[in-house]
Amino acid sequence: MPDTKQTEGSQTTNTATDNANVGAQIGNVEGDAVFHKHETIYQVAEDASAEKKFRVARSFIDGGIPRQAEDLIRQAISAGYVTTEVSYYYALSVLSERSLNRLGADELDKLQHATRVAEHLPHDQWWAAIVVIGGLVQCAVHPASAPSKDALRVVLDAFQALGKERQAEITRHLDMIFDGAMQEELDRLNAATIPAQRAKGERSERAWKYFHPDPTAPRRATPTPLRNGEPRTTAWLVTTTGIAGLGLFVALGVRTAGVGFLILFLVGVLITGRFGAQVLTPYLRRRMKEAEHGRNPAEFDEYEELGVELNPTQKFAHTVWKRIHFYFAVRRPVTNKYEWNMKTKGFQAALHWRLVRLYSNRRVAVPTLNWLIRWHAKQIAEQWRDESLPDFRRTLRPRASTILSLTGSAVVAASVAGLLVSSSTAQGFGPTVTSILQVVAACFAGAGIAYLFADRRAMTQEQEALDEFFADEQREYLRWQERLRDRPTDLEMANWLESDKHYLKTLAMRRCELSSREIIAHVVLTAGKPRAMRARVVNGPPRFSRYVVLVFLLTQHGVREVDVDLNFLTGAIYDERRTAFKYDALASARVLEKGFHSAEGQQHVVLLGRDVHLTEKSALVISRTFELALVNDQKIEVVVDNYEGLIDDSATEDRNKLDELALDSSGVAIALHILEAVAAEGREWITREQDRRDRRWREWERGGRDSTALGGRPWPPRIGPAVNSSEKGNMP
Structure with missing residues (x-):
C-alpha cells in the first residue's frame, strides 16, 4: 500500500489498493497459535500468601498487565504485607496504562495511600522512587498553571538519581501521563536507552523461539501389515491346509x-x-x-x-x-x-x-x-x-x-x-x-x-x-529442545513490545515534525497482522510475530496518525503510512462486538473462518473491532484478538478477564476513552478535558486529601499522619 497523503484542511485524503479499506487494514490472524500452558508466571491461588500474590503482581506489571497487578497488590497490602517495594509497585500499577484523563479520585486515593504506607518505613531506593512518582504526578495534574522550570528540574534530578532499572520502569508505566516539557525532558534523558532496550537480550536470536511450543517427543512406529494382515491370515490357512x-x-x-x-x-x-x-x-x-x-x-x-x-x-x-x-x-x-x-x-x-x-x-x-x-x-x-x-x-x-x-x-x-x-x-x-x-x-x-x-x-x-x-x-x-532452551519469557516479550511502542511514538513525532510540547495526548494501538504467528501463556495476552502499530498524536490543531508494520522477531519496521485529520473530521469511535448471549443448553452453529462448530456456550465473543470513523466515510479499524486456538480446556482461565485483557493490551481501551470524547466534543475536547481534570483535582483536595502527599511541593513530599494497622487493612 502506498503512503497515505495528508492535508491540513478538514478533508482528509487517503489511498489504498486492491479494494482495501483506508487506514489500517487489519484482519483476523490465521497463523500458528501456541499456548504455553505450563508457564505459571501469571498464576496465583486465591488462598496464596500475600508475598506470593505480590511476586505474581510483579510479573503482571512487567508483562504489561497492570489492572490484575493492582488488584493483587491491594490484596497483599490488605493482608499486612507492607514494604517500600510493595508501595512503589502499587503506585506503578495504578498509573500504568492510564492517561491523565483517567486519573480520578479513586486512583489519587490509591496513590496517596501507597505514599502514606511507605512513609514510616526505611527510606531506601524504593522510597526514593515513590517520591519521584509523586513529583511527576504533581507536575502533570496540578490544577495550577504548568509547573515552573525549577520545580520540574528538581523532579527530573531526583529521577536521574535513581537506578537505571527504576528509571526504565517509571518511564514505561507513566508514559501516558507525561506531556509537554516533562515529556520532552524525559525523552532527552532516555534517547540513548530505547534503541538498546529494543535489542537487548539477543532479541533477533531468541524472539522467534517464543512462537514455538515445547516439542512432542518422537514415538517409535511399527510397520502396518499389508491390507491389515489379511494376506497373512490367508497364508496361515493355506499352509495349515x-x-x-x-x-x-x-x-x-x-x-x-x-x-x-x-x-x-x-x-x-x-x-x-x-x-x-x-x-x-x-x-x-x-x-x-x-x-x-x-x-x-x-x-x-x-x-x-x-x-x-x-x-x-x-x-x-x-x-x-x-x-x-x-x-x-x-x-x-x-x-x-x-x-x-x-x-x-x-x-x-x-x-x-x-x-x-x-x-x-x-x-x-x-x-x-x-x-x-x-x-x-x-x-x-x-x-x-x-x-x-x-x-x-x-x-x-x-x-x-x-x-x-x-x-x-x-x-x-x-x-x-x-x-x-x-x-x-x-x-x-x-x-x-x-x-x-x-x-x-x-x-x-x-x-x-x-x-x-x-x-x-x-x-x-x-x-x-x-x-x-x-x-x-x-x-x-x-x-531442537536445546535450541529452545533459552526461549524468552513473556516478560521479555512485553518489554520488547513496550520499547517498540515508545520508539515508534518517537518516530511518528519525527515524521510529523512535532515536538513533545505540541502533543496533548497520544495513543498507541497494536494488532497482529494476518497470518502472523501467535502465542501466549496462561492468563497472559496474545503475542504476535508481526504487528500493525498505529500511533495517534493529538495536537492543538488535529490528529496525526502513523501506522507501520512491525516484524517483532527482529524489530524491523516497514511500510509506513500516514494520515492527518482535524477534530471535526472525526465522526465516531466505537468497539463492535460479534457474538451471542443465550440461555444455558441452547446450541449454536458458529462459523469461524472455514470451520463450522456446534457449541452450547451461553455466551461467545467471536470478534471485537475498534472502529474509528471519519465524516468522509473513511475508517480505521483494529481487530482485537479473540484467543481462537490460544485457550486450553485444561487451563482454568476467566474468559471475561481475557477479553478485557485483549482490549487493554492492544491499547483499544485507552483509545476508546480518548477518541470517543474527541468524536463527541471536537476541538473543544482540549479545553473541556483540562477543565474536567482541574475539577477532579480540586474536588479531591476538598475531600480532605493532601495533594503534597503525592510528591507535590514542598520537596520531598510532606506526608500526613503515620499509618496504623487499621489503615493497612482498608485499601481504597
Missing part, C-alpha cells in the same frame, strides 16, 4: 518305489520356498510402501469446503496434512513446483499416515509436531538436491541371482514331481491320484510357508528402517 493334506496323503499313499522321489520333491519345495521368500520380501515391502504413499490425505478438504463437521481424529488428520503440505512447499528447492509435488506427494502421504497413527489419540496439539514435520521436509529437500531421493519401486526389487536360483529350484522340484507321478502310474489309478494330491498339498504348504517367511522378513526390515528413522528423529528432537 497344505501340511495337513500332505500328511494325510503321505500316510495313505506311501509306496516303496515313490518314497525317494517324494523326499527329493519335498526338499526341492523347501529350497524353492526359501528362494521364493527372498524374492517375495521386497515385493511385499514395495506393496506396503505403495499403500502408504498412495493414500489421499487431502480427502477432508472437500468436507471442509462443504462445511461438514469433522470428528476430533479427522480434524487432527486434516490439520496435520495442511501443515505437511505447507512445510513441503516452504522447503521446495529451486525446481518446478508441479514436479516437486508429484515426486514428493507419496512421502507426504506416508508421513501423514504415520503421524496420524502415532499421535491422533493422544491429545497432541499439532503445532508441537511442527519440528518433526519441518525436519522431514528438510530431509526430503536435501535428498532431492543430492539426487538421492529414495525410490522404493527401483530399490525394492529382488536380485537377479535370487530370481535365477528360484527358477532353477522350481524347475528341479517340478522335474522331481513329474518323476514321482510317473513312478506311481505303474501302480494304478489310485496311487497316481494320491501322488498328484501329495504334490499339490506340498506346493500349497510351500507357498504358504514362503509367504509367511517373506512377510516376517518384510516386517522386520521395515521395523529396522523405522527404527533408523526414530533414531534420527530422536537426535533432531534433542537438538
